[in-house]
Amino acid sequence: MKVLILLALLISNCDLLCSDGSSEQPVEQQAVEQDQEKVCAICLEELGTETVTPYKCKHQYHSACADRWHQVNPNSTCPYCRAEREITSAEPEPLREVSSVEPESSRLREAADHGHEAYPNRLIEAGADPYTLATALIWAASRGDIDIVNRLIEAGADPNGLATALIRAASRGDIDIVNRLIEAGADFNAANSMGGETALMDAARAGHEAVVNRLIEAGADLNAANNTLGYTALLLAAQNGHEAVVNRLIEAGADFNAANRAGYTALMLAAQGGREAIVNRLIEAGADLNAANSDGYTALSLAADYKHEAVVNRLIEAGADINAANSDGRTALMLAALWDHEAIVNRLIEAGADLNSADRNGRTALMLAALDGHEAVVNRLVQAGAR
Numbered sequence: 001m002k003v004l005i006l007l008a009l010l011i012s013n014c015d016l017l018c019s020d021g022s023s024e025q026p027v028e029q030q031a032v033e034q035d036q037e038k039v040c041a042i043c044l045e046e047l048g049t050e051t052v053t054p055y056k057c058k059h060q061y062h063s064a065c066a067d068r069w070h071q072v073n074p075n076s077t078c079p080y081c082r083a084e085r086e087i088t089s090a091e092p093e094p095l096r097e098v099s100s101v102e103p104e105s106s107r108l109r110e111a112a113d114h115g116h117e118a119y120p121n122r123l124i125e126a127g128a129d130p131y132t133l134a135t136a137l138i139w140a141a142s143r144g145d146i147d148i149v150n151r152l153i154e155a156g157a158d159p160n161g162l163a164t165a166l167i168r169a170a171s172r173g174d175i176d177i178v179n180r181l182i183e184a185g186a187d188f189n190a191a192n193s194m195g196g197e198t199a200l201m202d203a204a205r206a207g208h209e210a211v212v213n214r215l216i217e218a219g220a221d222l223n224a225a226n227n228t229l230g231y232t233a234l235l236l237a238a239q240n241g242h243e244a245v246v247n248r249l250i251e252a253g254a255d256f257n258a259a260n261r262a263g264y265t266a267l268m269l270a271a272q273g274g275r276e277a278i279v280n281r282l283i284e285a286g287a288d289l290n291a292a293n294s295d296g297y298t299a300l301s302l303a304a305d306y307k308h309e310a311v312v313n314r315l316i317e318a319g320a321d322i323n324a325a326n327s328d329g330r331t332a333l334m335l336a337a338l339w340d341h342e343a344i345v346n347r348l349i350e351a352g353a354d355l356n357s358a359d360r361n362g363r364t365a366l367m368l369a370a371l372d373g374h375e376a377v378v379n380r381l382v383q384a385g386a387r
Contacts, residue, residue: 134161163190196227263293
């Protein structure tokens, strides 16, 4: 989440970053300063070994940060200074001569960037150390090259690299590489350093059902939570609308009432997003209908707040508390009235919602609708007996 927020800020402030004003620093100076700080220019955390410098400016980033940036920035310019990519041609550049003192990991990275698939073989033949081979393995997994992955595993890549490579492959949905890494002994419960996410979490977020299934079969921890917002694999799948993955995780025994650090359960996230099929599946599984997040919102109040009429109907049918109030004292009816959700107001009235309960400021649903000029809602509430 932190990375995504920073990416959004980078996008929204691109004019400032690219300004022709006097405050602009030369690209070379920016690169030097960032190199001195040794931090990723996207997430602002310390750089490790898994870094890339794909732009002419030579700014460095975590590989995962750069991948996410490219997903939201189709122009693939540097998020820090908007410099263009170093390689603009689809054809791989010739491999330059390698200095005997150049770090092997740098040579592997260059080989991967330039598409020289034979280069890892040369390093293997030269007796590269396991750590260097693991670096190459991570890059090969990130690019979906099963042949290079096989060769590097057989050559003795460091086991710690297998786990990172597994997370990369899982996030891509590359079932062949996932299978190979698990067979080779990769730790399928290892978490990355950027957010504490496991291979199962990344696969669940992206909806890679086959990978999720394989990790479950291998014995992955279903209820592990990341260390940013406390999301489990099931929470990520529910939030992103991956019904098949939600089904598989529930079948495997994932805790469907687990909540993230803000108190959101899978049912709340699905209700907030209008994921009707997932809401239905969680209800069938026995999810707590009336659990509330840290702000006191239940799945029903979230569905009403976000105008998801079908989800409201399903939750009411399932027996959700229609008069539960959030930390501001507002019920689902008040929220629907406030936001002019006439159909939901009508459904809640039919279900027997309390028409005259008041929030912490003493305002009823009728008052909230009247204050915002929602005439149709006001008429319906008055007709139902609100005062």
